[in-house]
Amino acid sequence: MAVGKSIIRKEAWDKVTGRAKYTNDFKEQGMLHAKLVTSPYAHARIISIETHEALAAPGVRAVLTGKGLPLTGEDMRDRPPIAADKVRYYGEVVAVVVADTLVQAEQAARLIRIVYEPLPAVGSPREALKEGAPLLHEELDRYERNKTTYPEPGTNIAHRTKIRKGDIKQGFAESDVIIETSVSFAPSDHVAMETRCATAEIWPDGSIHISASSQSPFMIKRLIHTYFGEEAGKIVVHTPLVGGAYGGKAPVQLELLAYLATKAVGGRKVSVWNNRECDMVTSPVHIGLEATVKIGATKDGVFKAMEIVFLFDGGAYSDKAIDVSRAAAVDCTGPYHVEHVWCDSLCVYTNRPYATPFRSFGHCEQSFAVERAIDELAKVLQLDPWDVRRKNAIRPGHTTPTQVRLTKSNVGDMPACLDRLRELMRWDEWQRIELDAYTVRAKGISGGWKTSTIDTDSSSGVILTFNSDGSVNVISGVVEIGTGTKTVLAQIVAERLKMNVDDVHVKMDIDTQTTPEHWKTVASRGTFMAGRAALAAANDAIRQLKEIAACVLRVTPDDLEVGFGRVFLRDDPAIFIPVKDIAYGYKFPNGNAIGGQVIGRGHYILRRLTPLDPETGAGKPGPEWGVCAEGVEVEFNRRDYTYRIVKAYAVIDAGKVLNPKAALGQAMGAMSMGLSFASREGFLFDEAQRVLNPQLRTYRPIHFGEHPTYIVEFIETPQIDAPYGARGIGEHGLLGMPAALANALSLAAGVPLNELPLVPELIWRKQKGDSYGSL
Amino acid sequence: MEETTKCELVLHINGEQRTVITRQAETLLFVLRDELGLTGTKPGCLNGDCGACTVLVNGTPIKSCMMLAIETVGKEITTIEGLRDTPIQHAFVRHFAFQCGYCTPGFIMNIHALIEQHPNADQSTIQEWLQSNICRCTSYQEIEAAVKEALQAKKTDIQPSHNRISRV
Structure with missing residues (x-):
């Protein structure tokens, strides 16, 4: 049937012919355009904003400033949609100009006069935590927040997650050796090829219509209600195809500006579209981190204790960064059994662009810290780094840092991933070889695991409508951001209804008025949650088909089966009625009719999840933990410190592979993103915390030809509650890449490399010491 | 502030002749997208760094964010909408x-x-x-x-x- 086959994505031909439309492709006569005026300072008081000249410029319809707007933020409301009294990061929106054309808006934006009084800028979490550091949010104690956010007023700490499992003192006392490793990296960016865009208009009946390039159309609806008091039922959000997201389109930002802009021009449609520079700096970014990991172990390499401090660089506003810092804490040890765990994970305010989810949601960051430490531990103990990981690999029966007991279903098979990785990489043959006087090849590995930490009441719904030819339409709130989830949903429906997947059509666009809710398209939970909803909807449709057929065939519904375009008698398939004859109800020869269009509906809500205990972190954050083992092989030039990534490996427990080529694509694409991040991406800040490289020429992701050979395999340990056993796989490819690359290069260069990105200059600096200053 | 001067251009796109009235300073990218509805050509960086807006001008790939529409008069432009079953x-x-x-x-x-x-x-x-x-x-x-x-x-x-x- 359909599951397990490489079904080509439903929107494939739209995407190779230019037919596929994204938010900014929908143009309308009379639509107005907005230009964002952004701050040239990372921290400054706004003394005055003079807008008269701009307002008088040709084509200008409105100029918006931040006065009198409510504060926003998902966990804690600390961010004005437009800066009001002060700016807290370089690139923050200070005013919005709305004009007939984008060119007119841009020209008028230059006429706005803003006087700032610069303030000292805070550049890193450690700096922000120093005694006497400038405070970003003097009113931290007064912000509205949810019950699971714990800011520390009077400091730059937006939130602290505590993990206390076992007895850390006892753990270290039982250890033969204790090592400590510190790592750091600056914020970076998602760089989706489609920059963010939102349009909004208000119709005469008061209904608000928003289109957005977003992973969270339903959250936009909810937040506009929360922030501005608009009736939720009157807010309609449309999301077409999204041109790459990777977490960066989960937060709600431009949508608020589009809403405010349309209000300022009497409801006319306004488009807010990021240029690349704004998309990289003004809109939320990938979080930065400073971390210290202390591992206590026996001389055989058995972990006894881990003490971890994560200082996440949440940037100027906490928004989703709080959640990212919590997610890293939840899985802080990596996929290893550790009896005694102590972790403090802080979300720290700095004068940098504010952070938001990035594919892996705190986990590639967590694993970079811990996996570097594990390699250092192995070196001290003179043990094979693979052996150390294998010895401590997490298994059913163990507990996670938040004290969830693992079962055969809720955790993947970590030992199997490691075993297969070892074979694929030919780990035992060599780990470092010198090819000639200058050229060294080296291998590095990393483990990885992840659960989701989304809201405990996240839900997903699916509607199936039947066509008169017996084919089916799938309507789901999952946004098609490139992951192919909607095609996988079609496969799940086809499998359950035993029908040809070509006869399962998929509604790609989201319209929150007609599409059932899917909380957010994040956290690798689309296939799980929407898949469960799709199965429920298919079952509902089957029940209806059987009911109608039972009447026509004069049998009981219990004796019927649905499949192959028919409803047939299980006992004698020759007695049947085609689905197409009853999909819109059935008409008897005498004209009487029964039934009606078959409409299957299903939903799924996460179950038995709990928030974390504020003192110990105990709680159940997610339904399952997917695991992986990954490796990188590099060729390093000891003369000029350049290197080539030769091969990248991943073994991921997928539970069940529903679409092999799509799954491979997810894994390899995530690996590419992880390697790009680790090897060459990161914002460069000057002393005033201005971003120096907000362009794809100076911030250069991996290009064609720089890619290694990718080797990916899947292990299949089903999660028994998931559709056909499938686990989330959208993020795991990325999890281990930064750590594996750093481990390989550390081995190649013979010096611990604990910072990202791993550019040649960094390696040179670490080997020569910092005495040379900067190039 | 003065509006920039507009001009009428006759362009040859995907085998068709199309007439547009546009700013002289307008790039090919925005003329294709905004004036002609050929939104298959995508803006990515407007700086020639990403290649998302690549079209063919006389058979040569060009980043359409880096070329003025006015420069393409008399040349054959092919966009993604002009390719079928390749x-x-x-x-x-x-x-x-x-x-x-x-x-x-x-x-x-x-x-x-x-x-x-x-x-x-x-x-x-x-x-x-x-x-x-x-x-x-x-x-x-x-x-x-x-x-x-x-x-x-x-x-x-x-x-x-x-x-x-x-x-x-």
Whole structure:
């Protein structure tokens, strides 16, 4: 049937012919355009904003400033949609100009006069935590927040997650050796090829219509209600195809500006579209981190204790960064059994662009810290780094840092991933070889695991409508951001209804008025949650088909089966009625009719999840933990410190592979993103915390030809509650890449490399010491 | 402030003659998208760094954000909407060489020109041509496989099947 086959994505031909439309492709006569005026300072008081000249410029319809707007933020409301009294990061929106054309808006934006009084800028979490550091949010104690956010007023700490499992003192006392490793990296960016865009208009009946390039159309609806008091039922959000997201389109930002802009021009449609520079700096970014990991172990390499401090660089506003810092804490040890765990994970305010989810949601960051430490531990103990990981690999029966007991279903098979990785990489043959006087090849590995930490009441719904030819339409709130989830949903429906997947059509666009809710398209939970909803909807449709057929065939519904375009008698398939004859109800020869269009509906809500205990972190954050083992092989030039990534490996427990080529694509694409991040991406800040490289020429992701050979395999340990056993796989490819690359290069260069990105200059600096200053 | 002067341009796009009235300073990218509704050509950086807006001008791949529309008068422009059933489109579908699809038109235009101009392209030629485009979803390995298959198809002159297969 359909599951397990490489079904080509439903929107494939739209995407190779230019037919596929994204938010900014929908143009309308009379639509107005907005230009964002952004701050040239990372921290400054706004003394005055003079807008008269701009307002008088040709084509200008409105100029918006931040006065009198409510504060926003998902966990804690600390961010004005437009800066009001002060700016807290370089690139923050200070005013919005709305004009007939984008060119007119841009020209008028230059006429706005803003006087700032610069303030000292805070550049890193450690700096922000120093005694006497400038405070970003003097009113931290007064912000509205949810019950699971714990800011520390009077400091730059937006939130602290505590993990206390076992007895850390006892753990270290039982250890033969204790090592400590510190790592750091600056914020970076998602760089989706489609920059963010939102349009909004208000119709005469008061209904608000928003289109957005977003992973969270339903959250936009909810937040506009929360922030501005608009009736939720009157807010309609449309999301077409999204041109790459990777977490960066989960937060709600431009949508608020589009809403405010349309209000300022009497409801006319306004488009807010990021240029690349704004998309990289003004809109939320990938979080930065400073971390210290202390591992206590026996001389055989058995972990006894881990003490971890994560200082996440949440940037100027906490928004989703709080959640990212919590997610890293939840899985802080990596996929290893550790009896005694102590972790403090802080979300720290700095004068940098504010952070938001990035594919892996705190986990590639967590694993970079811990996996570097594990390699250092192995070196001290003179043990094979693979052996150390294998010895401590997490298994059913163990507990996670938040004290969830693992079962055969809720955790993947970590030992199997490691075993297969070892074979694929030919780990035992060599780990470092010198090819000639200058050229060294080296291998590095990393483990990885992840659960989701989304809201405990996240839900997903699916509607199936039947066509008169017996084919089916799938309507789901999952946004098609490139992951192919909607095609996988079609496969799940086809499998359950035993029908040809070509006869399962998929509604790609989201319209929150007609599409059932899917909380957010994040956290690798689309296939799980929407898949469960799709199965429920298919079952509902089957029940209806059987009911109608039972009447026509004069049998009981219990004796019927649905499949192959028919409803047939299980006992004698020759007695049947085609689905197409009853999909819109059935008409008897005498004209009487029964039934009606078959409409299957299903939903799924996460179950038995709990928030974390504020003192110990105990709680159940997610339904399952997917695991992986990954490796990188590099060729390093000891003369000029350049290197080539030769091969990248991943073994991921997928539970069940529903679409092999799509799954491979997810894994390899995530690996590419992880390697790009680790090897060459990161914002460069000057002393005033201005971003120096907000362009794809100076911030250069991996290009064609720089890619290694990718080797990916899947292990299949089903999660028994998931559709056909499938686990989330959208993020795991990325999890281990930064750590594996750093481990390989550390081995190649013979010096611990604990910072990202791993550019040649960094390696040179670490080997020569910092005495040379900067190039 | 003065409005910039507008002008009337007659452009040859995808085999059709199209007339537009536009600012003289307008780039080809925005004329294609905003004046002619050819939104398959995507803006990515407006700085020539990402290749998402690649079109063909007289058969040569050009980043349309870097060229004024006025410069293309009298030249043949091909956009993604002008390609149908080419080997590279089929190969992209078969090899899952895209995910979100946003960079795809630019890649396909670039590769289509590569195949036309260098049917015997070797690894280094492929690399030189394709490094101008960024894909953020795939690993590039899928794109590489698609390019090689399309080159092969061109060489052996296999006509692509018009039946769109949905399984591989």
